[in-house]
Each structure stands twice: as structure tokens, then as C-alpha cells.
Amino acid sequence: MSKLQILKDYFGHNGFRPLQEEVVDAILAKQDVLMILPTGGGKSLCYQLPTLLMEGVTVVVSPLLALMHDQVTALKANDISAAMLSSMQTPEESGHIESQLRAGKIKLLYVAPERLLNPYFLGFLQQLPINFFVIDEAHCVSEWGHEFREHYRGLSLLKERFPHTPIAAFTATATKVVEEDIATNLRLDTPKRVRGSLFRSNLTIQAQHRIKDGREQLLEFLKSYQNDSGIIYTLSRKQTESVAHFLQTKGIEAHAYHAGLSTEEKNRTYKAFVEDRIQIVVATIAFGMGIDKSNIRFVIHLSLPKTLENYYQEIGRAGRDGLDSETLLLFSAQDIIQQKAFIEALPETPYKQHAFDKLDAMIRFSNSESCRHQSIAAYFDDRIELCSDKCDNCTTTEIQRTDITEASRKMLSAIYRTGQNYGLHYLIDVLRGSKEQRVLQNGHDKITVYGIGEEFTRNQWLTVGDKLLELGAVELGEFKVYRLTQFGVEVLKGGHTIEIKKERLSIQKAEPKRKVTFFDDYDVALFDKLRDLRAQIAEENAIPPYIVFSDKTLKDLSAKKPLTKEEMLQVHGIGEVKYDRYGEEFLALLKEQ
Structure with a gap:
């Protein structure tokens, strides 16, 4: 089977997205790879597809159990054999998976870096035909990155123990310094380096000075997103709970998520969110890396993030399905004081000044009157054109100032x-x-x-x-x-x-915007019926709704209204595997309309 046939049958796409085929070909040629591509750019497919054309198993190193679980669930829904090994499993469950691996029945194995460094597990892996290793969220390798993890640093031993097995490293964010640190630490052998543009054309970015606690601005923003999924980031655990309670009093289904909650409660909230049973999660950065929900329509920050890397990763969780999404950053000078106080409390090391420098870059971005997308790209050593209409600074034709x-x-x-x-x-x-x-x-x-x-x-x-x-x-x-x-x-x-933007002194309530979506002419009523059917199928199969079909697929269905299998296979995201599993039920609904 050809790579294009696999792309269509298993993943439901008629063609590769930019840079994907280049990376797939490099992996098939058994080269080391380092790919830097924004969230939503399609990194996962770059390693999930080639393993189906290769002998052996692919071992994927990932930092979060929730992410691994979601990836495995999605792969199984696409009829691709995948499994994860984690500390959450019983010895019997782990033993069963190891037996399947020995029998060659698993194509993708997901593990945390801690397990990969375990001597027993390393010995077990050396008995398997591994075609290549994948290091996901590879920026965690670098001490100069924003989410450094000690166990990731230990992954340098892979080249010692498996010198002839290629490594493919993936991340959404890396400055040139971090990129070099990843390549050096993982000991990549003249890797194929692929760096995508950081411009997310479906993401609108806004930053405003926060008025009081920002709650009026928050409610004004949410008027445009009454039934959509979103994440609201706050600085403290206490604030997540107070903001979630405030939204609940306004009739909005919002739940708090922070590190102080029990594992059961966090898992409950996460599951309800990905299954579209709650609209908003109000969270600290504990709710973050690896959220595999494609239809998040907005991300709001109620205070200043400590780095642009954090900020870019967090807003990148919006619009992973390619549909228009929006972000809002609310900040004040008090945030700056608080963040500086956090850094002051750190021990005197070279990284302390590094943390101050990163915070200064975040402050400059927040107060900037330049194109937001261009500012982010420049920070990551990328050069892009002005976004024209995808940030508040580019849509403001003339910034008015007033003398204060x-x-x-x-x-x-x-x-x-x-x-x-x-x-x-x-x-x-x-x-x-x-x-x-x-x-x-x-x-x-x-x-x-x-x-x-x-x-x-x-x-x-x-x-x-x-x-x-x-x-x-x-x-x-x-x-x-x-x-x-x-x-x-x-x-x-x-x-x-002293001058200031005039708008900062006269807070005007904006008219709710008409949301522009990827499909302007889709049938909204039919879309709602398709969404209800998706929820029913997801519940029956105990999987998140987006794994059945994404919002983008449902909108394409409601726009094209296919009535045969052949017509349905022309819809975005539907291949032979997805059609065989869910197609008939959706066709039956479409024929009733």
C-alpha cells in the first residue's frame, strides 16, 4: 500500500499538509529528524503514518498520561494497533501488552520518559524490532526551554543503547538555542531539520489591559462563544475556582482544574471537557501540554504568562481543527510585579537572569503595537508577513493616543x-x-x-x-x-x-462579533443534528466525540450533504476506516433531511 493510500484510508486526507511528506520520507529513509511545527500543524501524522509502511514497532516518548491515552484511543479508532505502558496499569495489563509486542501485534507503543530509563524496560526493548523512536514535546529536553524535565535529559542514552535506530524529535516551540540543545542532547546524527512557519492563519490574537479583575471583559468576550469549548488560564489555584464559580453563576458550564485537586477530580473534569459535556475549563498551567481536543474555539489568559513559549503553546490549543478561533490576553502592571517576585525568589543561577529576560520579552509583547503574529514569529527566529486581520494591532487602523x-x-x-x-x-x-x-x-x-x-x-x-x-x-x-x-x-x-492608548482610558464595550468559520455556508441546523449523533456514538463507544469525527468534518458533512458512500469519502477527515465504523449511521441521518 502506498503512503497516499494509507493517508486516505486511515487518516481520511486526500493530500499531505505542508512539510508532512518531507518528514514522512525522511523517516522512511531511516534518517534522524527534528521537526518544529506549531500545534495543529499535523506533527502526529508524520510519525503515525510511516510506521504502517515499515517492519517493527515505533516507540513514542510522551510526557503526559492523558495525551498518551487520547492518542492510543484515536489510533485504535482508525484501526491502527497502538498501546501505552504506564504506572497506572496493573502488572497483568503490562504483561499482556509486552506479550503483544513480542508477537508483533502493536505498531505504536507510547511510554513516559521515566519508563524508558528503567533498566528492565530498556532490556525488554532491545528484544524488539524497533523501527524508530519518537520524542514528542522535545523542548522538554532543553534546560533553556520553558518546560524542562529531568527525565527527558536522560534520553541521550537512546543513541548509546540503540545506535542504529533513528530518532524523530517533534516540538511546537523552540528558539534556535533550544533547537541546538535538543539536537545535541539527543545526539541526533545530522538530522533532517524541518521548521514550519509559526503563523496560525485561523487564530486571532488579542491583548488588553485588564480592568479590575477582568470579569466584565471576560463576559463580553464570551458573548460570541455561547456554546463553544474554551480554556481560561489564571495564575493561582484559588483564582481558577473563583472564576469558575463566577461563570457558573452566569449560567456557563465551567469547571476548575489545578494541581491541588485530586487525581480523580482532575480526570473527571478533563474527560467531561474532551467529551463536550462542559464548555469551559478554568485552569492553571497544570492543564496544558498534550490536550488533544480539536474543537477548542478560544483560549483566554486572565493574567500575564511568564514566557512567550508558555503563551504560544497555550494559545496553540485553540483551533487545532483548522477552524477560526480566538485568543484574549488580559494583563496589568500588577502581573509584572508578581512574576518578577516569583523570579526574585529563585536561587542565584544563570537561569535566574534568563527567566527575567524571558519575562521582559512577554511584557514587550503584551504592550506591543506591532503585529502579534509577527512578534511571536520574530521571538522564535521566524520571519513572516503582517497578519493583516488576525490580531488586534493589525485590525486597528490608527492607534489613538492621549496625553496623561x-x-x-x-x-x-x-x-x-x-x-x-x-x-x-x-x-x-x-x-x-x-x-x-x-x-x-x-x-x-x-x-x-x-x-x-x-x-x-x-x-x-x-x-x-x-x-x-x-x-x-x-x-x-x-x-x-x-x-x-x-x-x-x-x-x-x-x-x-506621558502618553497612553486612548482606548485604555475609555473602555468601550465591543459589539459581539459575527464568527467567521472555515465553512461559511454550512447548514447550522443539520450540523447540530450531526453533533448530537456524534455524541450518542461517542457515548456508546466510550470515546471522546472528536475521535468519531471532528467539528470540521461535521461542518463539511452539513455543507456537502453526501447521500452515498462515494460522496461521503470526499468529505474532509473520512477515509475507509472511519466510514466502515460510523459512516452508515451518519448517512442514514443525512438521507432523512
Whole structure:
């Protein structure tokens, strides 16, 4: 069978996506490979397809049990023999899989790096005909990466123990430094290097300064996604639970996910999410790498991520099916202070300054007025054209600025006149002439700055305070007390002009956007019926709905409305295997319409 026939029959595609065939051919030629391709670019197919044309078994090293489980489930649904070995299995289950491997009945074996370093398991592998190793999420190898894992570092022994077995390493994100570290550490032999463009054409990226806790902005955004799946990232465990509860009070099915929850509860939430039984997961970064759900329509960050690598990987979980999806980053100067405090607490090593540098890059990106996609690509040493209409900066035809020098000087004067001993909210009370007991008791209703800021709302003054923090005109002391810096003194004396984006001072509620999808002319009512049937089949087979058919496949079905097997095989994502398993039920529904 040819690679194109396998591509159609097992994976339901009529042709390869960019760079896929190049990597498939390199693996078939028994070359080492290092592929850097964004999430949703189709990395998995690059190693799942060639093993079907080769003798022996492919061993895939993956960092997360949930990811391995989902991959194995999806492969079995495509009639490809796959298994995983993990600490969650009983000795009997592990023994059965080992027997199948010896008998040559498994084509893809998924294992965690910890198991691969186990002496017994290494000895067992040396008895098997291994065609090649796959290192998934290969950036975990690098100490210069954002998710370094000690066990990944030990994978360098593969070339010692299996010198003639090729290695294919895959990751969605790697700077040039990380790329070199991966190749060196894994001891790749003149690998075929393939680096895809980081531009995700179906992903719209936005970043806004957060107003208060960002909840009004969050609700405004969610108006456009009332029945869609999404992830909301927060900085703390406590915040995941409070935001999830807040959304539940608004009638939105949202669950919290963080490392402090029991394994059972985390697994329950994860399973409900991939099976489309809950709409939103509010999570810390504990919910992340390897989420294999294709129809996530949005990813929101309610605070500043610590690195651009983290951010890019997290937003990459949206739109893996190729349909239009959206991301929103809400941040404030307080996030910057908090992230810097985390880094300050680290031991003095070369990586401490490295962490500061990465945070600075994240801050520059957040405040940037350049194309968001272009900024991300440049960070990863990629060069792309402006996205034109896929980020907030490119869709803003002209950025309007307003002069806040006078307001800044009022704020700085209030800091100075109150002795540099108070936090931002207290300073705003003074500027707005509050009758709060504390202000009166301190006698600050008698100082010259009392009541001189009534022209601004509390939110606008919070924005001014944020801007002064960003510029380094003020710094936070203990207990979040505001203090002047030398630059702040210069501003106070009239030495500098301070400007800000006008939109930051006048928060306007945007009209809900009409969502543009990959298929503009699909039958929405039919799509809903197909989705219901998919849910029923998924439940009967105890698998996530996207493994039956992706949203993209259902939309193509509802647009083309096939009535025969031949017509159905022309639909995106449907090959012989998927048709044999599920095709007749969907055809029956389509014929009823």
C-alpha cells in the first residue's frame, strides 16, 4: 500500500499538509529528524503514518498520561494497533501488552520518559524490532526551554543503547538555542531539520489591559462563544475556582482544574471537557501540554504568562481543527510585579537572569503595537508577513493616543505628599476626594492633592497607575506601597511627556462579533443534528466525540450533504476506516433531511 493510500484510508486526507511528506520520507529513509511545527500543524501524522509502511514497532516518548491515552484511543479508532505502558496499569495489563509486542501485534507503543530509563524496560526493548523512536514535546529536553524535565535529559542514552535506530524529535516551540540543545542532547546524527512557519492563519490574537479583575471583559468576550469549548488560564489555584464559580453563576458550564485537586477530580473534569459535556475549563498551567481536543474555539489568559513559549503553546490549543478561533490576553502592571517576585525568589543561577529576560520579552509583547503574529514569529527566529486581520494591532487602523502627563504628575504628587507609604487604591481615594474614614483620620483631606483628580473615574486612575508602573516611574515597596523612582521624580518636575492608548482610558464595550468559520455556508441546523449523533456514538463507544469525527468534518458533512458512500469519502477527515465504523449511521441521518 502506498503512503497516499494509507493517508486516505486511515487518516481520511486526500493530500499531505505542508512539510508532512518531507518528514514522512525522511523517516522512511531511516534518517534522524527534528521537526518544529506549531500545534495543529499535523506533527502526529508524520510519525503515525510511516510506521504502517515499515517492519517493527515505533516507540513514542510522551510526557503526559492523558495525551498518551487520547492518542492510543484515536489510533485504535482508525484501526491502527497502538498501546501505552504506564504506572497506572496493573502488572497483568503490562504483561499482556509486552506479550503483544513480542508477537508483533502493536505498531505504536507510547511510554513516559521515566519508563524508558528503567533498566528492565530498556532490556525488554532491545528484544524488539524497533523501527524508530519518537520524542514528542522535545523542548522538554532543553534546560533553556520553558518546560524542562529531568527525565527527558536522560534520553541521550537512546543513541548509546540503540545506535542504529533513528530518532524523530517533534516540538511546537523552540528558539534556535533550544533547537541546538535538543539536537545535541539527543545526539541526533545530522538530522533532517524541518521548521514550519509559526503563523496560525485561523487564530486571532488579542491583548488588553485588564480592568479590575477582568470579569466584565471576560463576559463580553464570551458573548460570541455561547456554546463553544474554551480554556481560561489564571495564575493561582484559588483564582481558577473563583472564576469558575463566577461563570457558573452566569449560567456557563465551567469547571476548575489545578494541581491541588485530586487525581480523580482532575480526570473527571478533563474527560467531561474532551467529551463536550462542559464548555469551559478554568485552569492553571497544570492543564496544558498534550490536550488533544480539536474543537477548542478560544483560549483566554486572565493574567500575564511568564514566557512567550508558555503563551504560544497555550494559545496553540485553540483551533487545532483548522477552524477560526480566538485568543484574549488580559494583563496589568500588577502581573509584572508578581512574576518578577516569583523570579526574585529563585536561587542565584544563570537561569535566574534568563527567566527575567524571558519575562521582559512577554511584557514587550503584551504592550506591543506591532503585529502579534509577527512578534511571536520574530521571538522564535521566524520571519513572516503582517497578519493583516488576525490580531488586534493589525485590525486597528490608527492607534489613538492621549496625553496623561498632567494626570501622571497628580498621581506622583499624591504619592510624594502622602509620604510614599500607601497603595494605589488609597492614593485614588485621596485624588478623588473620598470621605473614607482612613483618609480623614490621616489628615489627607487637608493636603494640596486632595480632590484634584475628580475628572477621572476610579478605573481610569487605576490605568494611570498601571502605566506609571510599566514605565518605571513608580515601584512597589513592601505591602504594595507606591514609591517614586528617579524617572518618576523627573516626570513630576515636568521633564517628560506621558502618553497612553486612548482606548485604555475609555473602555468601550465591543459589539459581539459575527464568527467567521472555515465553512461559511454550512447548514447550522443539520450540523447540530450531526453533533448530537456524534455524541450518542461517542457515548456508546466510550470515546471522546472528536475521535468519531471532528467539528470540521461535521461542518463539511452539513455543507456537502453526501447521500452515498462515494460522496461521503470526499468529505474532509473520512477515509475507509472511519466510514466502515460510523459512516452508515451518519448517512442514514443525512438521507432523512
